[in-house]
Amino acid sequence: MRSKVAGRLAGHAVLALALGGAAGCTSLPQRSKNPLHFVGLYLLDRAQDMMEVADLGVTLTGEPGGAFYMSFASLTPFGVGRVNGRFIGLGGGQFLGLGGGSLGSTRFYFAGTGVMVWGYEELGWQEFDLNNVASLHCQDVGLPGVFFPPHGRPGPVPS
Structure with missing residues (x-):
């Protein structure tokens, strides 16, 4: 049972690191005013990225x-x-x-x-x-x- 919990925690930690690293080279932490604003800016940045993926x-x-x-x-x-x-x-x-x-x-x-x-x-x-x-x-x-x-x-x- 403990190994399942540890595995899930490790999976969540990896996901959190991936999402944090996905901010790329932006100044996202400096631009955000609070955690909710951070999420909103992150989603706007990813939408802009999607617009630039292909022509x-x-x-x-x-x-x-x-x-x-x-x-x-x-x-x-x-x-x-x-x-x-x-x-x-x-x-x-x-x-x-x-x-x-x-x-x-x-x-x-x-x-x-x-x-x-x-x-x-x-x-x-x-x-x-x-x-x-x-x-x-x-x-x-x-x-x-x-x-x-x-x-x-x-x-x-x-x-």
Whole structure:
């Protein structure tokens, strides 16, 4: 009987740690005013994350471009691609492309390559300048990207 209780307590402790760790890199503890506010902010943050999980739409370009690229959790990049155009649809934390002063469409740029253990991504969304790499989200992806400079670590933007 005691082993069942201990097992349940351990399970609850693991669940509590997972939920606490799921707050990610946010300032959630600093932003919340009380435990109930913490829960509300947590749920709002997760709703925002869900809106940013996938993009569904069409990208129109004035020049030829294409991509066959995927990267699960920024750890297994595979493929190559370069696309510079306008995204029309649901994505980027926007509802039907609304937001950032654009109605129904958003400027979009992606360049990336990956060979499963390492990859590199450049992503521009809404406001960016292709002549200024500092205006793009650049990151190494794959396991080496977690540990070695010079580019940003995986995670600040979705792959």
